[in-house]
Amino acid sequence: MEVRVSPTRMQLLRTRKRLAVAVRGHKLLKDKRDELMKKFLALVRRNKELREEVEEKLGKAFKSFLMARAVMPPEVIEEAIMYPKRVLEFDATSVNILSVKVPKFSWAEKGEAQESEIYPYGPAATASELDFAIGSLAEVLPKMIELAEVEKSVELLSAEIEKTRRRVNALEYVLIPQLEETARYITMKLDEMERGNLTRLMKVKEIVRERGA
Amino acid sequence: MSMYKIGVIGDRDSVLGFRALGVSVFPVADAESAKRTLRDIVKEGFACIFLTEALAANMGEELERFSREPLPAILLIPNNAGSLGIAMRKMKAAVERAVGADILFQEEVGKQL
Numbered sequence: 406m407e408v409r410v411s412p413t414r415m416q417l418l419r420t421r422k423r424l425a426v427a428v429r430g431h432k433l434l435k436d437k438r439d440e441l442m443k444k445f446l447a448l449v450r451r452n453k454e455l456r457e458e459v460e461e462k463l464g465k466a467f468k469s470f471l472m473a474r475a476v477m478p479p480e481v482i483e484e485a486i487m488y489p490k491r492v493l494e495f496d497a498t499s500v501n502i503l504s505v506k507v508p509k510f511s512w513a514e515k516g517e518a519q520e521s522e523i524y525p526y527g528p529a530a531t532a533s534e535l536d537f538a539i540g541s542l543a544e545v546l547p548k549m550i551e552l553a554e555v556e557k558s559v560e561l562l563s564a565e566i567e568k569t570r571r572r573v574n575a576l577e578y579v580l581i582p583q584l585e586e587t588a589r590y591i592t593m594k595l596d597e598m599e600r601g602n603l604t605r606l607m608k609v610k611e612i613v614r615e616r617g618a
Numbered sequence: 619m620s621m622y623k624i625g626v627i628g629d630r631d632s633v634l635g636f637r638a639l640g641v642s643v644f645p646v647a648d649a650e651s652a653k654r655t656l657r658d659i660v661k662e663g664f665a666c667i668f669l670t671e672a673l674a675a676n677m678g679e680e681l682e683r684f685s686r687e688p689l690p691a692i693l694l695i696p697n698n699a700g701s702l703g704i705a706m707r708k709m710k711a712a713v714e715r716a717v718g719a720d721i722l723f724q725e726e727v728g729k730q731l
Contacts (some may be wrong), residue, residue, distance in 0.1 A: 467698035553693035563716035
């Protein structure tokens, strides 16, 4: 690699200082990357579990909904669920995972109904299939909200890991070797000049001694 | 009253049931109107949006726009025709990007394809 610096002591000191900073930065970023990776893998695993569970339960809920539509006229279904008894109070905040902001959702059900009472309609006009459908949807909804949260975190973390890994690699394979090379070049040049100087002095001394003799 | 809301976008038959739970439901027929609805409700402060995979399959860039932001979180869900595996593939891509190799999903995705 070509080094373009003036081989002076000043420049050598400066290069060494930069090298120290780069090495320190590299170590810190590497630690960050490892920690991010640890969190990321845990989240990915959780995501996989949740995803499988949600897809399965949602499938069941849709199936019962389909059954409900088969036995009830569509207007009746629409009417039955048009005015929900429950209001989902939903809020989002953000949590900081190693300077990556990820969302955190919280939610609560509000409504005049008791906890067991999730059906916004009376049992008279509706089929029991609809109860099943709504019941299983209610069961899976909290999982879905958590999954949304986890999946978003995974997405954001993966972008951050990629960025950090690029930086680590740039430091490790480009900047640090370059600085080391520069420092070596300057040291060698300085040593060479030192030796040149020494021989010159010895030569001069010899000449002086010859003349004096 | 919180400033964030939660909603579902999907074909009518799949998502209607969520209304009974107090979730806002936006029935749409095709990907075009889904895009429009998505843009509108994000502005209205919907932070958690469930979207069916069947619609998401045709709205690539639109979803890409939100993927770097912490909010909204858009979760792909299967519709009543079953899972298309898009969400799983998305997760696989994220893992590959972060780790540099596919370490978790090999067998499962192989089976789905």
